Amino acid sequence: MPLLGRAAIAMWWDITPAVRAEFEDWHSHEHLPERLGIPGFRRATRWGDAAGGEGVFVMYELDDHDVLSSEPYLASLNAPTPWSARMMPLHRHMVRSQCRVLESAGGAVARHALTVRLSPLAGREDALRSVLKAHIDALPMRPGVVGAHLLRHQAPPIATTTEQRIRGLLDRVADWVMVICGYDPGVLRELARETFNDKALQQAGAAEGASYGVYSLAHSATPGDIG
Secondary structure (H helix, E strand, C coil): CCCCCCEEEEEEEECCHHHHHHHHHHHHHHHHHHHHCCCCEEEEEEEEECCCCCEEEEEEEECCHHHHHCHHHHHHHCCCCHHHHHHHHHCEEEEEEEEEEEEEEECCCCCEEEEEEECECCCCHHHHHHHHHHHHHHHHHCCCEEEEEEEEECCCCCCCCHHHHHHCCCCECCCEEEEEEECCHHHHHHHHHHHCCHHHHHHHCECCCCEEEEEEEEEEECHHHHC
């Protein structure tokens, strides 16, 4: 089924091997349940770098974009637990996009996920979206793939939060995000290499310099899973 809701948070960061075990314990047993307890959070999913690297990709699916400026969410961001306060500085090279869902087809949780971070050229947004929509509509039926989704970053009108200050630097953002979910990482890498390579995206209306990653599923949950 498509993404649960009309908004999402997509995040990438690196975690060193020395703290990876504690990070996964914290994220699965404290942080993820905390987020899923906030009204409007529909599902939380974490993937790790499919090649065994330090990268992490996390996506929260939300009812709508207003959840990102809601009082319960801001209260959580501005009052991190002691464990969260200790873990936040360890999130290295953070990219955090607060998004509206532009397109969504097929499944949103699978063993692997390809993410493509890109930016449209000025005046080419509609053309780029049209090309990507055609791919997204077709991809769920491709062998090795179960779903594809397109997100667009739109920062909510809120002040810098305590969690951001703890991390030490302003988070970078990805303007547009494609998330392609599947069970065959080879097919996902082929899509990155052939269908969504930088040259093809530029021809469709994207700026040069798209960023790619293939990730393996670590944990996914909905509010009902945390009781």
